[in-house]
Each structure stands twice: as C-alpha cells, then as structure tokens.
Amino acid sequence: MRLTIERRLDQPRWLAAVVPVVSVAAALVLAGIVLLVTGHDPFSSYRKLFDAAFVQTGSVGQTLIAATPLAFTGLGAAAAFRMRLYNIGGEGQLYMGAIFGSGIGLLLGGAGGASPGVIAAMVAAGCVGGALWASIPGVLRAFFGTSEILTSLMLNYVAGYLLTYLIFQSQSYWRQTKGFNATVFPTGKPLPSNAVWPAWNVHAQGGIPIPLGAFFAVLAGLVLWVLYKRTRFGFEVQVLGDSEGAARYAGVPVRRKILAVMAISGAVAGLGGASQVGDFSHALDGDPNGLQKQAYGYSGIVVAALGRYNPFAVLLVALLIGGLDNAGNTLQGADFPSGLVGVIQGIILFCALGGEVLVRHRLRVARRVAATPELEPVA
Amino acid sequence: MNNALVVVLLASGVAYGTPLLFASLGELLAERSGVLNLGVEGMMLVGAVMGFWTVQRVHVGSGALALILALVVAAFSGAVMAAIHAFLVITLRANQIVSGLALTIFAGAVGLSSYLGSDLNLADVPASRTFHPFFPSTMQNWPIVGPIVFGQTPLVYLSWACVVAIVYYLARTRPGLNVRAVGEAPGAADAMGISVTKYRYVHTLVGGAFAGVAGSTFTLALTPQWVNGITGGAGWIAIALVIFAFWRPELCLVGAYFFGALQALAPELQARNISLGPTELWTNALPYAATVVVLVLVSWRGASRRLGAPAALGVAYVREEA
Numbered sequence: 001m002r003l004t005i006e007r008r009l010d011q012p013r014w015l016a017a018v019v020p021v022v023s024v025a026a027a028l029v030l031a032g033i034v035l036l037v038t039g040h041d042p043f044s045s046y047r048k049l050f051d052a053a054f055v056q057t058g059s060v061g062q063t064l065i066a067a068t069p070l071a072f073t074g075l076g077a078a079a080a081f082r083m084r085l086y087n088i089g090g091e092g093q094l095y096m097g098a099i100f101g102s103g104i105g106l107l108l109g110g111a112g113g114a115s116p117g118v119i120a121a122m123v124a125a126g127c128v129g130g131a132l133w134a135s136i137p138g139v140l141r142a143f144f145g146t147s148e149i150l151t152s153l154m155l156n157y158v159a160g161y162l163l164t165y166l167i168f169q170s171q172s173y174w175r176q177t178k179g180f181n182a183t184v185f186p187t188g189k190p191l192p193s194n195a196v197w198p199a200w201n202v203h204a205q206g207g208i209p210i211p212l213g214a215f216f217a218v219l220a221g222l223v224l225w226v227l228y229k230r231t232r233f234g235f236e237v238q239v240l241g242d243s244e245g246a247a248r249y250a251g252v253p254v255r256r257k258i259l260a261v262m263a264i265s266g267a268v269a270g271l272g273g274a275s276q277v278g279d280f281s282h283a284l285d286g287d288p289n290g291l292q293k294q295a296y297g298y299s300g301i302v303v304a305a306l307g308r309y310n311p312f313a314v315l316l317v318a319l320l321i322g323g324l325d326n327a328g329n330t331l332q333g334a335d336f337p338s339g340l341v342g343v344i345q346g347i348i349l350f351c352a353l354g355g356e357v358l359v360r361h362r363l364r365v366a367r368r369v370a371a372t373p374e375l376e377p378v379a
Numbered sequence: 380m381n382n383a384l385v386v387v388l389l390a391s392g393v394a395y396g397t398p399l400l401f402a403s404l405g406e407l408l409a410e411r412s413g414v415l416n417l418g419v420e421g422m423m424l425v426g427a428v429m430g431f432w433t434v435q436r437v438h439v440g441s442g443a444l445a446l447i448l449a450l451v452v453a454a455f456s457g458a459v460m461a462a463i464h465a466f467l468v469i470t471l472r473a474n475q476i477v478s479g480l481a482l483t484i485f486a487g488a489v490g491l492s493s494y495l496g497s498d499l500n501l502a503d504v505p506a507s508r509t510f511h512p513f514f515p516s517t518m519q520n521w522p523i524v525g526p527i528v529f530g531q532t533p534l535v536y537l538s539w540a541c542v543v544a545i546v547y548y549l550a551r552t553r554p555g556l557n558v559r560a561v562g563e564a565p566g567a568a569d570a571m572g573i574s575v576t577k578y579r580y581v582h583t584l585v586g587g588a589f590a591g592v593a594g595s596t597f598t599l600a601l602t603p604q605w606v607n608g609i610t611g612g613a614g615w616i617a618i619a620l621v622i623f624a625f626w627r628p629e630l631c632l633v634g635a636y637f638f639g640a641l642q643a644l645a646p647e648l649q650a651r652n653i654s655l656g657p658t659e660l661w662t663n664a665l666p667y668a669a670t671v672v673v674l675v676l677v678s679w680r681g682a683s684r685r686l687g688a689p690a691a692l693g694v695a696y697v698r699e700e701a
Contacts, residue, residue: 005472140674140675157615162660337493338494338497342490343491346481346486349480349485353471353477357472
C-alpha cells in the first residue's frame with residue numbers, strides 16, 4: 001500500500017473554508033499530545049487558555065491589544081504573499097513605522113485631547129516608514145532580481161538594532177533625557193497627550209476598550225480586499241502571482257507591480273508600528289526585551305498563511321492568535337509552560353501547510369498491484 | 380602580544396564563529412540538495428536545550444563521554460526538528476519559506492525550546508560539564524597562534540574536520556556529486572536513477588543535526604547555561620552566511636569567523652576605550668547589511684548561478700510536472 005498525491009483538477013470551494021478549521025482542530029489535538037507526554041492535563045490547560053483569552057474579566061480587551069498588531073502584520077504579509085512576493089520583513093517594517101510614527105507624534109504633538117490632525121500625520125508617517133523599509137528589498141528584487149525573502153529578513157535585524165540604538169545607545173530625539181527615571185533606565189520620550197490615540201469603551205466584561213488601531217486594521221483589511229478583488233491592479237497582481245510568464249505576455253508591468261506591492265505590504269506593517277506607539281506604548285519602545293520580543297512580524301506570517309491571504313480571514317485569525325498570545329502572557333509561570341503558545345502556533349501552521357496540500361491535491365491510497373496478476377480460473 | 384586587538388578578535392572570532400560555522404554547514408548541505416530551511420534558529424535552540432539537558436540529567440561515567448553523548452542528543456533533536464520541515468516540503472510539497480518560518484516559531488525562543496527549558500527546569504544553573512580548551516596551557520600561551528589556534532575547545536577542531544569532510548564529500552564522492560545534481564537539476568538526477576526524495580530527506584536531516592550541534596555549542600562551551608533564546612539570532616546569520624559564502628563550505632569558515640569577530644568587536648573596543656561612532660549599532664547590524672550587499676552582488680545578472688546557488692533551491696520536485 002502506498003500513498004500518492006495527485007493534483008486536483010478543480011478545487012472545491014468548501015475545502016478552502018474547511019481546511020483552516022480542521023487545521024486548528026488538528027493542531028489542538030497534536031499540542032494536546034505534547035502536553036500529555038510532558039505530564040500536563042491538556043483539557044485543563046486548554047480551558048485555562050480559553051478563559052484567559054476570551055472569558056476572564058478584561059481578557060477580551062487584552063486580546064484586542066495583542067490582536068491589533070498581528071492584524072496589521074498579517075494583512076501586510078498577505079498583501080505580498082498573494083503575489084508570491086515573500087516579504088518576511090514585517091517585523092522590521094513595523095519597527096520603522098513605530099520610529100517614524102512616534103517621531104512625527106513627538107514633533108507635532110502638544111497638550112490637550114487627541115487631535116485628528118496629529119493622529120493622521122502619525123498614521124501617514126508610520127505607513128511611509130514601513131513602505132520605505134519594505135522598498136529596499138522591493139527595489140533590489142525589481143531591479144537586480146535579488147530574493148526578497150532573505151533581504152527583507154536581514155533588514156529586520158538592522159531595524160531592530162536601530163530601534164535599540166535610538167533609545168539605549170544614543171541621546172536621540174526619541175529618547176527621554178530629562179527626569180530621574182531617565183538616568184536609571186533608558187526609555188523613550190513619552191508622546192504629547194494629543195498624539196495619544198483614543199479608544200472606544202464597550203460596556204461588557206467590565207469595560208472593553210477598543211483601540212483606534214483596531215478600527216484602522218479593519219479599514220486596512222477592507223481597502224486591501226477592494227484593491228485585490230475589485231480593481232485592475234489586484235487582478236494583475238493575481239495573474240502575476242499565478243504565472244509571471246503569462247503576466248509578462250499580457251503586458252503587466254512586472255517591475256512596477258513588485259515595487260507597489262512591497263510598498264503596500266510595508267505600509268500596512270508600518271501602520272501597525274504607528275498603532276503600537278499611538279495606541280499602546282505611547283513612547284518608542286527600544287528595549288530588546290520589549291516590542292522586539294513580541295515578534296509580531298513573524299507571527300503575522302502565521303496569521304496570513306492561516307487566513308489563506310484573504311484579508312477578512314486574516315482579521316479573524318489575528319483575533320484567534322492574539323487570544324492565544326494574550327493567554328500565553330497572562331498564564332506564564334504557574335503550571336503553564338512558557339513556550340506552549342509558540343508550540344501551538346507552530347503546529348497550527350504545520351497543519352495549515354499540510355492542509356493546503358489537500359486543497360490543491362488529492363491523496364490516493366493505492367494498493368501495490370502484483371506484477372503479474374493471477375488469472376481467475378474459468379468456471 | 381597575545382593581548383593585541385587583532386589577536387583577541389581573531390581568537391574570539393573563531394570561538395563565536397563556531398556555532399555559525401556548524402549551522403551554516405548544515406544549511407549548506409540542505410540547500411545544495413535544493414531544500415531551503417529557514418528553521419535553523421529553531422533547530423539550534425532545540426539542540427541547545429537538549430544538549431544541555433543531557434549533561435545535566437544523564438549520568439554517565441566520564442565527563443568526555445557525557446559531552447559526546449550531549450552532542451549526539453543535540454544532533455538527533457536537531458534532525459527530528461528538520462524532519463518536520465522535510466516531510467512538509469519534500470513529501471507534501473508545502474511552501475518552503477512558510478514551513479521554515481513555522482519551524483522557527485514552533486521550536487524557537489517562544490516555542491518548544493522554551494517549553495522544554497522551563498518544563499525540565501534547566502534555567503539559571505551553570506552547566507555541570509563543559510568543553511574546555513584542548514591543548515595544554517603552555518601551547519595556548521604561544522604568541523599569536525596560541526590563543527587563535529590552540530586556545531580553542533574540541534568543538535572548534537571538530538568543525539574544521541567537518542569543513543574538510545564536506546569539501547571532500549561534495550567534490551570527490553559519488554553521493555556528493557549526486558546531491559549537487561539533485562539541487563541543480565532534479566529532473567535530470569531522477570532520470571539518472573538518483574532518488575531525489577531520498578537525497579533531499581537525508582541532507583535536510585543532516586542539516587538539522589548540524590544545527591543541533593551548533594546550538595549546543597552555546598550551552599556547552601560559549602555560554603554554558605540555558606537561557607531562553609540563547610542563540611540570539613545566530614541561526615539567521617548562519618542562513619545569511621551560506622549565501623555570503625557562495626554555497627561553498629571553505630568560505631563558510633572564513634565568513635563565520637569574520638561574523639564571529641564582529642560580535643566581539645564592540646565589547647573589545649569599549650574595553651579599550653576606542654570609539655568608532657555608534658560601534659554597537661554597526662557591529663551588530665553589519666553582518667546583516669553585508670549579507671544584503673552580497674545577496675545583491677550574487678543575484679546581479681544571474682551571477683548567482685555562476686557563483687553557486689543551486690538552481691532548484693526552494694522548488695519542490697514533482698516527477699510528472701518537471
């Protein structure tokens with residue numbers, strides 16, 4: 001008996017929806033086995049996980065805080081991966097968005113309540129920062145044919161060191177230099193009050209603040225969906241992703257598409273960086289154990305892959321993975337092993353990747369046929 | 380004389396470069412067979428934690444035996460991690476990039492390695508056995524070559540042996556030539572009767588084993604303890620290094636020591652009160668920036684083909700579609 005994999009001629013629509021769901025379920029079973037083997041009770045671990053992510057007082061608010069950056073990096077990755085442009089530099093683009101966004105916030109901000117003008121400028125600056133950073137691998141790919149995978153990855157580290165440098169190793173514009181605390185531990189300069197992004201309070205679970213960034217993420221998802229599904233640009237990107245040869249033959253300007261898609265992808269991740277600063281940290285976080293430990297950019301790729309690069313699915317998955325992250329943070333210590341969240345995320349992604357094969361191919365169990373079949377005796 | 384900046388940098392370059400060298404040799408083998416594995420960081424961390432676990436918890440007679448066993452365990456656990464990637468990308472033909480990243484998330488600093496480290500209670504204790512410099516201290520005090528060549532742990536000499544072995548393997552042996560064929564033209568290799576699947580599996584797994592050993596270099600020699608995320612991005616540098624070295628093992632050695640020396644540069648300069656601008660920023664960022672430059676150079680006008688990038692790197696092989 002042997003397994004063979006054959007390409008499907010038609011891809012049923014329902015499979016595309018079922019596979020991610022089954023992937024998550026299978027991942028929970030597999031991670032449960034990991035838990036069992038290492039002597040934990042999977043059911044109680046999962047119940048705690050779910051409680052901490054969505055049920056406990058204040059948990060939904062925390063989950064939203066974790067999900068917002070993932071939505072941005074996920075949408076950014078999805079925007080590029082759709083064209084088989086593997087921008088894995090969402091991490092660095094997010095940092096650059098945070099640097100640009102906080103820079104403009106510090107520059108233009110002042111006293112008083114949230115100012116739409118300042119916030120708009122921060123959003124724009126975040127997008128520009130991310131887009132510029134993503135354009136480095138974009139330009140290199142478009143003009144020199146350099147693989148964007150490795151260049152965008154390398155630039156994550158460069159951006160990370162730059163972020164640390166701005167707060168820890170220099171007297172930069174972003175660093176708080178006045179006050180007692182600043183001499184004890186280096187921190188970012190706090191944003192002026194009108195550059196702090198507002199949040200809407202929903203009266204449930206003891207008040208759930210919905211950050212402004214979450215609305216921007218939904219908006220970004222909507223814009224991307226329209227762009228990719230309803231415009232000529234999106235169609236050309238789709239064609240280019242499926243077959244570069246066909247796209248060239250049809251007269252699609254390949255170079256310009258690469259530049260544009262990388263810039264869009266970086267801009268969305270960069271907006272996530274601006275939202276980090278404006279919504280949550282209210283100062284540039286250069287601590288290597290702070291923002292950089294969260295690995296939002298890398299998790300964003302998980303989110304994008306699990307959402308099969310569909311903007312709405314990406315938003316939904318971001319909420320799920322955000323819940324997982326949030327639960328991991330709250331539960332850490334006690335009897336909840338620290339790396340469990342990464343293990344579950346990794347297994348979900350493995351299952352989704354394996355499942356992807358089932359969308360495109362069918363498995364067939366073929367029995368080994370004997371070389372010379374015996375003749376049936378004639379009655 | 381042995382305190383001269385150059386000597387100190389070269390000596391620590393060799394020491395810090397060794398994990399990079401092991402990991403990049405492994406990645407090189409996988410890539411030569413056509414499999415890009417971005418999970419090096421994760422495989423290294425699992426190797427690091429399992430190697431450390433072995434010296435702490437498995438009791439065997441002699442110290443040397445315990446350390447050898449630890450290397451074996453580290454190599455094995457690295458290979459197990461690589462097997463996940465191999466199954467997904469070779470058998471199921473999944474996307475190599477996403478799968479490699481998934482492996483790093485699964486096994487890396489927020490995943491399995493951290494899980495094992497906390498579950499097995501390994502954090503914050505020094506290793507009970509570590510690799511020490513191999514040669515007697517009189518030899519280590521010889522001018523210049525003393526610290527650079529004779530002041531190193533056996534792992535360094537093991538890595539040199541691996542470089543020689545892999546150079547010989549790829550250039551002079553039948554399976555070595557076969558693996559190059561598999562990486563360059565899997566269709567042709569298949570037609571010759573070489574099993575593309577088998578070669579890719581074996582080299583991806585061996586690559587994982589090298590990454591595991593590379594990780595244990597941290598926990599058994601360089602910084603002998605277990606700290607979450609102890610490799611600190613070395614796995615990514617190792618991937619960069621393979622390109623930096625044009626997919627050639629002997630150049631991996633040069634590049635590894637260069638990047639290793641860069642890591643030692645900032646603290647060394649600081650200790651000597653020498654200021655060269657934002658030293659920490661550029662010494663940390665330089666390996667990555669240099670790799671970007673090299674990537675551009677090798678990809679310019681198809682130079683990467685001449686310089687050694689396997690033609691089928693990152694492409695799944697399907698017999699009927701080739």
